[in-house]
Amino acid sequence: MAEFFNVLPPDEARALLFHHLTQTLPPETILTEGALGRVTAEALYAPHALPTFRRSTMDGFAVRAADTFGASASLPAFLTVVGEVGMGVAADVSLAVGEAAVVHTGGMIPETADAVVQVEWTQAMGQPGQFPYEVEALKAVAGGQNVLQVGEDVRQGDEILPAGHLLRPQDLGGLLALGITEAAVSRQPRVAVMATGDEVVAPSETAGPGRIRDINSYTIAAQIRQAGGIPVLQGIVPDKLEALKTAAAAALAENDMLVMSAGSSVSVRDMTVQVIDGLGKPGVLLHGVATRPGKPTIVGVVGGKLVLGLPGNPVSAMIQFDMFGVPAVWRVQGLHSPPRRGIVKAKVSQNIASESGREDYVPARLEETADGLTAVPIFGKSNLIYTLVNADGILKVPINKSGLEAGEVVEVRLFD
Amino acid sequence: MAEFFNVLPPDEARALLFHHLTQTLPPETILTEGALGRVTAEALYAPHALPTFRRSTMDGFAVRAADTFGASASLPAFLTVVGEVGMGVAADVSLAVGEAAVVHTGGMIPETADAVVQVEWTQAMGQPGQFPYEVEALKAVAGGQNVLQVGEDVRQGDEILPAGHLLRPQDLGGLLALGITEAAVSRQPRVAVMATGDEVVAPSETAGPGRIRDINSYTIAAQIRQAGGIPVLQGIVPDKLEALKTAAAAALAENDMLVMSAGSSVSVRDMTVQVIDGLGKPGVLLHGVATRPGKPTIVGVVGGKLVLGLPGNPVSAMIQFDMFGVPAVWRVQGLHSPPRRGIVKAKVSQNIASESGREDYVPARLEETADGLTAVPIFGKSNLIYTLVNADGILKVPINKSGLEAGEVVEVRLFD
Secondary structure, three states, X not given: OHHHHOOEOHHHHHHHHHHHOOOOOOEEEEEHHHOOOOEXXXXXXXXOOEOOOOEEOOOEEEEOHHHHOOOOOXXXXXXXXXXXXXXXXXXXXXXXXXXXXXXOOOOEOOOOOOEEEEHXXXXXXXXXXXXXXXXXXXXXXXXXXXXXXXXXXXXXXXEEEOOOOEOOHHHHHHHHHOOOOEEEEEOOOEEEEEEEOOOEEOOOOOOOOOOEEOOHHHHHHHHHHHHOOEEEEEEEEOOOHHHHHHHHHHHHHHOOEEEEEOOOOHHHHHHHHHHHHHHOOEEEEEEOEOEEOOOOOEEEEEOOEEEEEEOOOHXXXXXXXXXXXXXXXXXXXXXXXXXXXXXXXXXEOOOEEOOOOOEEEEEEEEEEEOOEEEEEEOOOOOOOOHHHHOOOEEEEEOOOOOEEOOOOEEEEEEOO | OHHHHOOEOHHHHHHHHHHHOOOOOOEEEEEHHHOOOOEEOOOEEOOOOEOOOOEEOOOEEEEOHHHHOOOOOOOOEEEEEEEEOOOOOOOOOOOOOOEEEEEOOOOEOOOOOOEEEEHHHEEEOOOOOOOOEEEEEOOOOOOOOOEEOOOOOEOOOOEEEOOOOEOOHHHHHHHHHOOOOEEEEEOOOEEEEEEEOOOEEOOOOOOOOOOEEOOHXXXXXXXXXXXXXXXXXXXXXXXXXHHHHHHHHHHHHHOOEEEEEOOOOHHHHHHHHHHHHHHOOEEEEEEOEOEEOOOOOEXXXXXXXXXXXXXXXXXXXXXXXXXXXXXXXXXXXXXXXXXXXXEEEEEEOOOEEXXXXXXXXXXXXXXXXXXXXXEEEOOOOOOOOHHHHOOOEEEEEOOOOOEEOOOOEEEEEEOO
């Protein structure tokens, strides 16, 4: 219980969490075409070079570059066109000195050619299509000009993607171009989300006097999905120690992480600490983060798995899940360099008070003004979900500053 | 065919497209909890106020603020605690002058109270829990202090979300807090993706001499998914006019958009123009965009639906789909103000040549240096998918600039 009073700045808190979060999820092999947003479980290497054959980047004539030496509009080079390389077939035309072959963009270059004269730089003398016919090349080309070389994109054996890489559309393309139709990726973490609180009812119920609807289960589930995890909702568990212990143990056994959205009263926080410590070792790592909102966040690890006790306030819960839950979802998949988040710079529209030694997060609306982008803070207690609904992003008052002045340039993290 | 030579700057091209893209998709009603990333089909209004009752933001004592007037540590106000308001129940305690009730964070405030003294500012005199007992309030509170008022988050009848709003995690929370468990959202567009080219084979096949694997179908499908559409792959259609016309007509009839990834040779582009013009009116709007890569993009609209002819080069295809396809996927769902994209500023590591009158897009890797963020351009022909795989984003050379100088600060659009 020494940790009970342990309130750390966000960076130190995350470092402590990562030190204990030893879990990594096992790989599974899936179809590459369905792997968007998944994380590679191992480095991948090119089974062959790309392109596999020399390709033209232009419509024109495959030539021996030397045959065009010195060619110009006033002194063209005369070439004999002896054939055409169709699309999708091997270039079986052999070029003798002074000969050329019709090629199309993306088509294969005959072995005896080393450059392509684009059609715009030529003048046909005979009747194209009836070989042989003559063309004038009005410009010289250098060896390799307008030609993609074998291995110019990747060479055989190259590491094409490291382990721990988040797969984007182009990555799927890069793998499929090499015939890699299946890939080993980390299994997606299953994250149990449990709401607690005698005052909490399901969204479909009427929120009578003293009662509020559970929304944290759903906002956090959506954040889990955006981060690449699978939310597993556990419903609402009453604020009774034994009931919570039983439900939490079952949820953690069946899933890879557990997030409890509890109330913010001291008694409920105490109970959450007891529940987490009762689940196993090391238990609660810290009980509080030096941020506003979200100070009463409880960060724990049990058997290498994250167990997070979030404040009941919806704004605190979302901000704190973004601070600890999202990086954990990435990390257990082996994603060690997280994706860069969208950040814009904007002038803050008014003074914002803060306390040094604490990071403050303020929802903000962005407005385009004559003076550039302006961030308008949306003040409100952290119980007010509409402060986030009405915002475009979150403005951070750094831990070492005691506020911001109107007109100061700040960074606003856009919502995903 | 006058449009054949119509090459427009990107902004004008998009404006022309949007002028003709009259299609909007019908709404469907779905569960709010599953509506992440969907677009509201109508404005939504608050059926009741939020909170529905006055709530404490602290653990402490509900009081009449006047009873604490002038209280201080040296001259405390004496209050008689007559009861406790449990969580999840109505506050049925009635406070006479000089009386207080225990309340918890998030709990309801008795009708006769108007403020909360937080527990840290009090000193209990009797035995808490056995009512009545005495507490000293060591500070005065103002009316409304530590209390969330009814309607402080939203008032009954407020417009909570406009039509055409992309639903984020907090938006789902905002709706569910009000009991809105279903919402009308635009149907997601089905986007047919067709590969063409005699040289193109499926990724599972061996790419023999002259042949390449189809990757554009899959990179574009992934881009469609990221934008919120549903890709419907049509496979590879041979480069024969009649086969293409038949396949394109069927794909467009069954879907909301059609994207054809064709080769870049002039004959194939001509054929794509013929196919699109043959589908209906207005047909091809422009045949070329003043960008590099991606100039030979064909933008068409048929019966209000987008028909896009992309270059075969994978880099061009992705950049051009991002330029026309992604905004179209947003727009037909009614999303008129697109999400802000992640953009970072970085110093370009070397000179980049360009031509005025053309927007150049260069894949770039980002490196953290002592001098700040540096963008290292990844040069390579637009056939090379690994120029995108190895990049963190895309650097734009504006249309009115003839290049960038090393050290110049540029904007890099991060990949999603």
